[in-house]
Amino acid sequence: xxxxxxxxxxxxxxxxxxxxxxxxxxxxxxxxxxxxxxxxxxxxxxxxxxxxxxxxxxxxxxxxxxxxxxxxxxxxxxxxxxxxxxxxxxxxxxxxxxxxxxxxxxxxxxxxxxxxxxxxxxxxxxxxxxxxxxxxxxxxxxxxxxxxxxxxxxxxxxxxxxxxxxxxxxxxxxxxxxx
Numbered sequence: 001x002x003x004x005x006x007x008x009x010x011x012x013x014x015x016x017x018x019x020x021x022x023x024x025x026x027x028x029x030x031x032x033x034x035x036x037x038x039x040x041x042x043x044x045x046x047x048x049x050x051x052x053x054x055x056x057x058x059x060x061x062x063x064x065x066x067x068x069x070x071x072x073x074x075x076x077x078x079x080x081x082x083x084x085x086x087x088x089x090x091x092x093x094x095x096x097x098x099x100x101x102x103x104x105x106x107x108x109x110x111x112x113x114x115x116x117x118x119x120x121x122x123x124x125x126x127x128x129x130x131x132x133x134x135x136x137x138x139x140x141x142x143x144x145x146x147x148x149x150x151x152x153x154x155x156x157x158x159x160x161x162x163x164x165x166x167x168x169x170x171x172x173x174x175x176x177x178x179x
Contacts, residue, residue, distance in 0.1 A: 021162045028155035035148035039122070044137035047119040047128065052085035052095050053112060057105030081105050085115060093119050095130045 064071075064078045080098055083105040087093040095117055099105040117130040120137055131140050 017162060021159060024155040024158045024162075028152050028159075031148045031152040031155065035145060035152070038141055038144050038148070041138040041141045043123050044120040044140070045123050046137055047093075047121055049116050049118050049133045050087045050089060050091060050093055050130075051114045051116050052093070052130075053088050053114050054083050054085050054105075054109045056084045057081055057099060057102055057109065058084065059102070083108060087119075088114065091119075093128065093130070 058081070059079045060082050061077045062080055064075050066072075066078075067075075081100070081102050081104075082096045083099045085095045085097075095115075099108070116133040118133050118135060119128055119130055120140065121128040135143065
């Protein structure tokens with residue numbers, strides 16, 4: 001049985017922690033950017049809660065972001081299935097969500113289970129979004145901001161732990177050298 005070299009394992013762990021720290025910095029920056037791009041709650045107009053029924057499942061080509069770099073080069077896109085809903089009141093509102101397969105989407109269409117969603121239109125623009133029915137504009141933006149804050153603080157927490165560990169290790173090494 002082959003023995004594991006402890007210094008080699010430590011080197012791999014150190015490199016992984018540095019890579020994780022770099023990723024944490026990037027995610028913290030992205031979280032701040034996303035937080036700053038969240039619209040204020042008063043920029044949405046509440047159009048009420050509408051009932052949506054599924055009516056169609058279609059394949060959609062999206063950018064392949066999974067797998068190895070070679071795999072992404074060989075298959076730059078992948079097919080996912082989207083289940084499309086439309087408002088039952090004739091308002092023209094639509095909503096879609098990803099489903100596991102075409103079969104599962106067809107099954108949901110056959111069941112015809114309606115979904116209630118709140119429609120928020122963006123003031124000054126000809127666009128809208130749908131949220132869960134219990135969210136209004138204020139709670140929707142609060143939830144988005146909370147998600148950004150949580151991501152940011154998790155990244156900062158990791159960086160503090162990593163920095164503390166690195167500093168303690170440096171102090172320990174210096175005290176051993178001076179002894």
